[in-house]
Amino acid sequence: MVIVIFLVVVVAGGIGFQAWRTSRAPSASPSASVSASPVAITSGRPIALGSAEAPVTITLYEDFHCPHCADFEEQFGPIINQAQQAGTARVELYPMAFIDEGSVAAANAMACAAEAGLGQAYYQGLFANHTLKWSDQQLIDLAAKVGGSASDTFRNCVAQRAHADWVTSVNAAADSNSVSQTPTMLINGKQVDIAALTPEALQTMISDAAQKGTVR
Amino acid sequence: MSSVATKPRLAATAPWVSTAARLVLGGVFLVAGWLKVVDPQSSVAAVRAYRLLPDPVATIVGWGLPFAEIALGILLLAGIATRVAAAVAAVLLVVFMAAVVSAAVRGLSIDCGCFGGGGEVAPGQTAYGIEIVRDLGLLLLAIWLTWHPSSRLALDRFLGRWTGDQH
Numbered sequence: 491m492v493i494v495i496f497l498v499v500v501v502a503g504g505i506g507f508q509a510w511r512t513s514r515a516p517s518a519s520p521s522a523s524v525s526a527s528p529v530a531i532t533s534g535r536p537i538a539l540g541s542a543e544a545p546v547t548i549t550l551y552e553d554f555h556c557p558h559c560a561d562f563e564e565q566f567g568p569i570i571n572q573a574q575q576a577g578t579a580r581v582e583l584y585p586m587a588f589i590d591e592g593s594v595a596a597a598n599a600m601a602c603a604a605e606a607g608l609g610q611a612y613y614q615g616l617f618a619n620h621t622l623k624w625s626d627q628q629l630i631d632l633a634a635k636v637g638g639s640a641s642d643t644f645r646n647c648v649a650q651r652a653h654a655d656w657v658t659s660v661n662a663a664a665d666s667n668s669v670s671q672t673p674t675m676l677i678n679g680k681q682v683d684i685a686a687l688t689p690e691a692l693q694t695m696i697s698d699a700a701q702k703g704t705v706r
Numbered sequence: 707m708s709s710v711a712t713k714p715r716l717a718a719t720a721p722w723v724s725t726a727a728r729l730v731l732g733g734v735f736l737v738a739g740w741l742k743v744v745d746p747q748s749s750v751a752a753v754r755a756y757r758l759l760p761d762p763v764a765t766i767v768g769w770g771l772p773f774a775e776i777a778l779g780i781l782l783l784a785g786i787a788t789r790v791a792a793a794v795a796a797v798l799l800v801v802f803m804a805a806v807v808s809a810a811v812r813g814l815s816i817d818c819g820c821f822g823g824g825g826e827v828a829p830g831q832t833a834y835g836i837e838i839v840r841d842l843g844l845l846l847l848a849i850w851l852t853w854h855p856s857s858r859l860a861l862d863r864f865l866g867r868w869t870g871d872q873h
Contacts (some may be wrong), residue, residue: 493790501771505766505769508746509769557747620747628792649852
Protein backbone atom coordinates (compact mmCIF):
# COMPACT_ATOMS: atom_id res chain seq x y z
CA MET A 491 0.00 0.00 0.00
CA VAL A 492 1.29 3.43 -0.96
CA ILE A 493 1.08 4.85 2.53
CA VAL A 494 3.07 2.04 4.09
CA ILE A 495 5.78 2.54 1.49
CA PHE A 496 5.70 6.27 2.23
CA LEU A 497 6.16 5.61 5.94
CA VAL A 498 9.00 3.17 5.35
CA VAL A 499 10.77 5.67 3.08
CA VAL A 500 10.35 8.50 5.59
CA VAL A 501 11.63 6.40 8.49
CA ALA A 502 14.56 5.03 6.49
CA GLY A 503 15.42 8.53 5.32
CA GLY A 504 15.16 9.76 8.89
CA ILE A 505 17.49 7.06 10.16
CA GLY A 506 19.99 7.93 7.46
CA PHE A 507 19.74 11.63 8.32
CA GLN A 508 20.34 11.07 12.03
CA ALA A 509 23.20 8.70 11.27
CA TRP A 510 24.84 11.43 9.21
CA ARG A 511 24.09 14.07 11.80
CA THR A 512 25.80 12.15 14.59
CA SER A 513 28.69 10.83 12.54
CA ARG A 514 29.78 13.80 10.46
CA ALA A 515 33.01 15.64 11.11
CA PRO A 516 32.75 18.56 13.53
CA SER A 517 32.49 22.04 12.07
CA ALA A 518 34.62 24.85 13.38
CA SER A 519 32.81 27.04 15.88
CA PRO A 520 33.28 30.80 16.00
CA SER A 521 35.16 31.14 19.24
CA ALA A 522 37.32 33.57 21.06
CA SER A 523 40.01 31.73 22.90
CA VAL A 524 40.27 32.84 26.50
CA SER A 525 43.32 31.09 27.79
CA ALA A 526 46.15 29.52 25.85
CA SER A 527 47.89 28.18 28.90
CA PRO A 528 47.54 24.57 29.99
CA VAL A 529 45.19 23.84 32.86
CA ALA A 530 45.94 21.24 35.50
CA ILE A 531 43.56 18.31 35.94
CA THR A 532 43.12 17.38 39.59
CA SER A 533 40.98 14.55 40.90
CA GLY A 534 37.60 15.78 42.08
CA ARG A 535 38.34 19.36 41.00
CA PRO A 536 36.66 21.14 38.07
CA ILE A 537 38.45 22.56 35.04
CA ALA A 538 39.26 26.25 35.53
CA LEU A 539 38.78 28.44 32.46
CA GLY A 540 39.75 32.05 32.97
CA SER A 541 41.91 34.23 35.17
CA ALA A 542 42.65 32.98 38.66
CA GLU A 543 42.34 36.58 39.93
CA ALA A 544 38.83 37.03 38.54
CA PRO A 545 36.43 38.21 41.29
CA VAL A 546 33.51 36.12 40.08
CA THR A 547 33.47 32.34 39.98
CA ILE A 548 30.88 30.76 37.70
CA THR A 549 30.51 27.08 38.45
CA LEU A 550 28.94 25.01 35.67
CA TYR A 551 27.77 21.42 35.80
CA GLU A 552 27.04 20.38 32.22
CA ASP A 553 26.84 17.20 30.15
CA PHE A 554 28.08 17.61 26.58
CA HIS A 555 25.21 15.49 25.26
CA CYS A 556 22.51 17.21 27.25
CA PRO A 557 20.36 19.29 24.90
CA HIS A 558 19.38 21.74 27.62
CA CYS A 559 23.07 22.40 28.22
CA ALA A 560 23.59 23.11 24.53
CA ASP A 561 20.65 25.54 24.65
CA PHE A 562 22.09 27.14 27.78
CA GLU A 563 25.48 27.60 26.13
CA GLU A 564 23.87 29.10 23.03
CA GLN A 565 21.83 31.55 25.06
CA PHE A 566 24.25 32.53 27.80
CA GLY A 567 27.64 31.49 26.48
CA PRO A 568 28.51 34.82 24.85
CA ILE A 569 27.91 36.74 28.09
CA ILE A 570 29.95 34.32 30.17
CA ASN A 571 32.70 34.32 27.57
CA GLN A 572 32.78 38.11 27.58
CA ALA A 573 33.17 38.15 31.36
CA GLN A 574 36.01 35.64 31.10
CA GLN A 575 37.84 37.71 28.51
CA ALA A 576 37.42 40.87 30.58
CA GLY A 577 38.93 39.08 33.56
CA THR A 578 35.71 39.53 35.52
CA ALA A 579 34.80 35.87 35.77
CA ARG A 580 36.41 32.47 35.90
CA VAL A 581 34.44 29.38 34.90
CA GLU A 582 34.82 26.21 36.92
CA LEU A 583 33.55 23.41 34.73
CA TYR A 584 32.36 20.01 35.94
CA PRO A 585 31.80 17.93 32.77
CA MET A 586 29.11 15.44 33.66
CA ALA A 587 28.85 12.05 32.00
CA PHE A 588 25.43 10.57 32.57
CA ILE A 589 23.62 10.64 29.23
CA ASP A 590 25.60 8.13 27.17
CA GLU A 591 29.03 6.89 26.11
CA GLY A 592 29.58 10.03 24.09
CA SER A 593 29.22 12.08 27.27
CA VAL A 594 32.07 10.17 28.88
CA ALA A 595 34.29 10.47 25.80
CA ALA A 596 33.59 14.19 25.48
CA ALA A 597 34.24 14.83 29.18
CA ASN A 598 37.56 13.01 28.95
CA ALA A 599 38.48 14.89 25.77
CA MET A 600 37.60 18.16 27.48
CA ALA A 601 40.15 17.40 30.17
CA CYS A 602 42.72 16.49 27.52
CA ALA A 603 42.06 19.75 25.69
CA ALA A 604 42.34 21.81 28.87
CA GLU A 605 45.71 20.22 29.58
CA ALA A 606 46.80 21.14 26.07
CA GLY A 607 45.76 24.77 26.58
CA LEU A 608 42.77 24.47 24.24
CA GLY A 609 40.14 24.42 26.99
CA GLN A 610 37.86 27.36 26.21
CA ALA A 611 37.77 26.92 22.44
CA TYR A 612 37.28 23.16 22.77
CA TYR A 613 34.44 23.65 25.25
CA GLN A 614 32.63 25.91 22.80
CA GLY A 615 33.36 23.53 19.93
CA LEU A 616 31.86 20.61 21.86
CA PHE A 617 28.57 22.42 22.35
CA ALA A 618 28.51 23.90 18.85
CA ASN A 619 28.60 20.32 17.53
CA HIS A 620 26.55 18.69 20.24
CA THR A 621 24.57 16.36 17.96
CA LEU A 622 27.71 14.40 17.14
CA LYS A 623 28.10 11.03 18.84
CA TRP A 624 31.70 11.86 19.80
CA SER A 625 33.75 9.05 18.44
CA ASP A 626 37.48 9.32 19.11
CA GLN A 627 38.03 10.50 15.56
CA GLN A 628 35.49 13.30 15.91
CA LEU A 629 37.01 14.43 19.21
CA ILE A 630 40.46 14.55 17.66
CA ASP A 631 39.13 16.37 14.57
CA LEU A 632 37.55 18.95 16.82
CA ALA A 633 40.86 19.77 18.46
CA ALA A 634 42.33 20.35 15.03
CA LYS A 635 39.40 22.58 14.09
CA VAL A 636 39.71 24.82 17.15
CA GLY A 637 43.40 24.65 17.98
CA GLY A 638 44.97 24.33 14.61
CA SER A 639 46.34 20.85 15.23
CA ALA A 640 45.93 17.83 17.45
CA SER A 641 49.19 16.73 19.03
CA ASP A 642 50.09 13.11 19.59
CA THR A 643 49.75 13.68 23.31
CA PHE A 644 46.18 14.80 22.79
CA ARG A 645 45.38 11.89 20.48
CA ASN A 646 46.64 9.37 22.99
CA CYS A 647 44.86 11.14 25.80
CA VAL A 648 41.56 10.79 23.93
CA ALA A 649 42.09 7.26 22.62
CA GLN A 650 43.18 5.85 25.96
CA ARG A 651 40.64 7.78 28.03
CA ALA A 652 43.57 9.04 30.09
CA HIS A 653 41.27 11.09 32.34
CA ALA A 654 38.51 8.51 32.82
CA ASP A 655 39.21 8.42 36.55
CA TRP A 656 39.04 12.18 36.75
CA VAL A 657 35.68 12.16 34.95
CA THR A 658 34.38 9.69 37.51
CA SER A 659 35.76 11.81 40.34
CA VAL A 660 34.07 15.03 39.21
CA ASN A 661 30.78 13.20 38.72
CA ALA A 662 31.10 11.88 42.25
CA ALA A 663 31.89 15.42 43.43
CA ALA A 664 28.75 16.69 41.67
CA ASP A 665 26.76 13.98 43.42
CA SER A 666 28.09 14.96 46.82
CA ASN A 667 27.31 18.59 45.98
CA SER A 668 23.70 17.47 45.43
CA VAL A 669 23.71 18.38 41.76
CA SER A 670 20.93 16.37 40.17
CA GLN A 671 20.33 17.98 36.82
CA THR A 672 22.14 19.75 34.04
CA PRO A 673 22.77 22.49 33.38
CA THR A 674 23.37 23.73 36.91
CA MET A 675 25.07 27.06 37.45
CA LEU A 676 26.37 28.75 40.58
CA ILE A 677 27.76 32.26 40.82
CA ASN A 678 30.20 32.68 43.69
CA GLY A 679 28.77 29.55 45.26
CA LYS A 680 25.10 30.49 45.04
CA GLN A 681 22.88 28.47 42.71
CA VAL A 682 21.10 30.38 39.96
CA ASP A 683 17.59 29.53 38.76
CA ILE A 684 18.23 28.99 35.06
CA ALA A 685 14.62 28.43 34.07
CA ALA A 686 13.75 32.06 34.75
CA LEU A 687 17.05 33.51 33.63
CA THR A 688 17.50 36.05 30.83
CA PRO A 689 20.81 37.16 29.33
CA GLU A 690 20.30 40.64 30.78
CA ALA A 691 19.67 39.23 34.24
CA LEU A 692 22.80 37.11 34.02
CA GLN A 693 24.82 40.14 32.99
CA THR A 694 23.52 42.03 36.03
CA MET A 695 24.28 39.12 38.35
CA ILE A 696 27.86 38.92 37.13
CA SER A 697 28.41 42.66 37.47
CA ASP A 698 26.88 42.70 40.94
CA ALA A 699 28.96 39.74 42.03
CA ALA A 700 32.10 41.42 40.73
CA GLN A 701 31.42 44.53 42.78
CA LYS A 702 30.13 42.99 45.94
CA GLY A 703 31.45 39.49 46.07
CA THR A 704 27.96 38.03 46.55
CA VAL A 705 24.93 37.35 44.40
CA ARG A 706 21.66 39.06 45.34
CA MET B 707 -19.11 -0.20 7.73
CA SER B 708 -22.48 -1.09 9.21
CA SER B 709 -25.44 0.49 7.47
CA VAL B 710 -28.16 -1.28 9.36
CA ALA B 711 -28.94 0.25 12.72
CA THR B 712 -26.87 3.46 12.80
CA LYS B 713 -29.01 6.07 14.43
CA PRO B 714 -29.31 9.24 12.36
CA ARG B 715 -27.78 11.35 15.12
CA LEU B 716 -24.75 9.10 15.42
CA ALA B 717 -24.31 9.11 11.67
CA ALA B 718 -24.40 12.89 11.70
CA THR B 719 -21.97 13.41 14.57
CA ALA B 720 -19.57 10.54 13.84
CA PRO B 721 -17.63 12.43 11.17
CA TRP B 722 -17.09 15.30 13.59
CA VAL B 723 -15.92 12.96 16.32
CA SER B 724 -13.54 11.50 13.77
CA THR B 725 -12.34 14.96 12.80
CA ALA B 726 -11.59 15.80 16.42
CA ALA B 727 -9.92 12.41 16.97
CA ARG B 728 -7.81 12.89 13.87
CA LEU B 729 -6.63 16.35 14.86
CA VAL B 730 -5.83 15.42 18.45
CA LEU B 731 -4.05 12.19 17.56
CA GLY B 732 -2.21 13.84 14.66
CA GLY B 733 -1.20 16.83 16.74
CA VAL B 734 0.15 14.74 19.61
CA PHE B 735 2.17 12.49 17.29
CA LEU B 736 3.56 15.44 15.35
CA VAL B 737 4.70 17.26 18.49
CA ALA B 738 6.07 14.12 20.12
CA GLY B 739 8.01 13.24 16.99
CA TRP B 740 9.33 16.75 16.47
CA LEU B 741 10.63 17.10 20.02
CA LYS B 742 12.59 13.88 19.58
CA VAL B 743 13.89 14.53 16.07
CA VAL B 744 15.85 17.60 17.12
CA ASP B 745 17.85 15.64 19.66
CA PRO B 746 19.03 12.23 18.47
CA GLN B 747 21.08 11.56 21.63
CA SER B 748 18.15 11.88 24.01
CA SER B 749 15.91 9.91 21.70
CA VAL B 750 18.33 6.98 21.68
CA ALA B 751 18.99 7.29 25.41
CA ALA B 752 15.25 7.14 26.06
CA VAL B 753 14.87 3.91 24.09
CA ARG B 754 17.94 2.39 25.75
CA ALA B 755 16.64 3.20 29.22
CA TYR B 756 13.89 0.61 28.76
CA ARG B 757 16.54 -2.10 28.36
CA LEU B 758 14.35 -4.04 25.98
CA LEU B 759 16.44 -3.85 22.82
CA PRO B 760 20.12 -4.49 22.06
CA ASP B 761 22.10 -1.25 21.64
CA PRO B 762 22.35 -1.12 17.81
CA VAL B 763 18.60 -1.78 17.49
CA ALA B 764 17.83 0.79 20.17
CA THR B 765 19.90 3.33 18.24
CA ILE B 766 17.99 2.68 15.02
CA VAL B 767 14.65 2.87 16.81
CA GLY B 768 15.72 6.04 18.61
CA TRP B 769 16.63 7.60 15.30
CA GLY B 770 13.74 6.32 13.16
CA LEU B 771 10.75 6.39 15.48
CA PRO B 772 10.44 10.20 15.66
CA PHE B 773 10.23 10.37 11.87
CA ALA B 774 7.46 7.77 11.86
CA GLU B 775 5.61 9.86 14.45
CA ILE B 776 6.00 13.01 12.39
CA ALA B 777 4.86 11.27 9.20
CA LEU B 778 1.82 9.81 10.97
CA GLY B 779 1.07 13.17 12.56
CA ILE B 780 1.09 14.89 9.18
CA LEU B 781 -1.07 12.20 7.56
CA LEU B 782 -3.63 12.43 10.34
CA LEU B 783 -3.72 16.22 10.46
CA ALA B 784 -4.14 16.44 6.70
CA GLY B 785 -6.64 13.62 6.66
CA ILE B 786 -4.76 11.41 4.22
CA ALA B 787 -5.10 7.62 4.44
CA THR B 788 -6.74 8.07 7.81
CA ARG B 789 -7.64 4.42 8.34
CA VAL B 790 -4.11 3.13 7.70
CA ALA B 791 -2.44 5.96 9.61
CA ALA B 792 -4.75 5.40 12.57
CA ALA B 793 -4.10 1.66 12.49
CA VAL B 794 -0.33 2.17 12.48
CA ALA B 795 -0.69 4.73 15.26
CA ALA B 796 -2.72 2.24 17.28
CA VAL B 797 -0.02 -0.41 16.89
CA LEU B 798 2.67 2.07 18.01
CA LEU B 799 0.60 3.08 21.02
CA VAL B 800 0.17 -0.54 22.07
CA VAL B 801 3.94 -1.02 21.78
CA PHE B 802 4.59 2.17 23.81
CA MET B 803 2.21 1.08 26.54
CA ALA B 804 3.73 -2.39 26.67
CA ALA B 805 7.18 -0.82 27.07
CA VAL B 806 6.01 1.47 29.90
CA VAL B 807 4.25 -1.40 31.68
CA SER B 808 7.35 -3.54 31.26
CA ALA B 809 9.53 -0.82 32.78
CA ALA B 810 7.14 -0.32 35.70
CA VAL B 811 6.93 -4.04 36.40
CA ARG B 812 10.71 -4.41 36.36
CA GLY B 813 11.10 -1.49 38.74
CA LEU B 814 13.06 0.71 36.35
CA SER B 815 13.02 4.42 37.08
CA ILE B 816 12.80 6.18 33.78
CA ASP B 817 11.11 9.09 32.05
CA CYS B 818 9.10 7.66 29.22
CA GLY B 819 10.82 9.91 26.70
CA CYS B 820 7.53 10.32 24.91
CA PHE B 821 8.02 14.01 24.31
CA GLY B 822 11.78 14.26 24.05
CA GLY B 823 14.04 13.91 27.07
CA GLY B 824 13.78 10.52 28.64
CA GLY B 825 16.24 8.30 30.43
CA GLU B 826 16.80 7.62 34.10
CA VAL B 827 14.96 9.63 36.72
CA ALA B 828 14.80 9.50 40.50
CA PRO B 829 12.49 6.69 41.66
CA GLY B 830 9.86 9.01 43.10
CA GLN B 831 9.55 10.93 39.87
CA THR B 832 8.24 8.25 37.54
CA ALA B 833 4.76 8.87 36.14
CA TYR B 834 3.92 5.51 34.63
CA GLY B 835 0.24 5.69 35.59
CA ILE B 836 -0.30 9.00 33.81
CA GLU B 837 1.67 7.85 30.77
CA ILE B 838 -0.39 4.68 30.44
CA VAL B 839 -3.69 6.51 30.86
CA ARG B 840 -2.66 9.07 28.27
CA ASP B 841 -1.59 6.40 25.78
CA LEU B 842 -4.81 4.51 26.45
CA GLY B 843 -6.84 7.61 25.62
CA LEU B 844 -4.90 8.09 22.40
CA LEU B 845 -5.32 4.40 21.59
CA LEU B 846 -9.08 4.73 21.90
CA LEU B 847 -8.98 7.66 19.47
CA ALA B 848 -6.87 5.61 17.05
CA ILE B 849 -9.21 2.62 17.27
CA TRP B 850 -12.23 4.85 16.67
CA LEU B 851 -10.52 6.30 13.62
CA THR B 852 -9.67 2.90 12.24
CA TRP B 853 -13.32 1.95 12.50
CA HIS B 854 -14.67 5.34 11.43
CA PRO B 855 -12.06 7.09 9.28
CA SER B 856 -14.47 9.36 7.45
CA SER B 857 -14.17 12.91 8.77
CA ARG B 858 -14.55 16.53 7.83
CA LEU B 859 -11.71 18.78 6.65
CA ALA B 860 -9.82 15.82 5.24
CA LEU B 861 -7.91 15.37 2.01
CA ASP B 862 -9.13 11.76 1.94
CA ARG B 863 -12.27 12.98 0.22
CA PHE B 864 -10.23 13.86 -2.84
CA LEU B 865 -7.65 11.10 -2.65
CA GLY B 866 -9.87 8.15 -1.78
CA ARG B 867 -8.83 5.78 -4.52
CA TRP B 868 -5.11 6.33 -4.08
CA THR B 869 -5.02 5.67 -0.40
CA GLY B 870 -7.25 2.69 -0.13
CA ASP B 871 -10.05 4.39 1.77
CA GLN B 872 -13.53 3.61 0.62
CA HIS B 873 -15.24 6.70 1.92
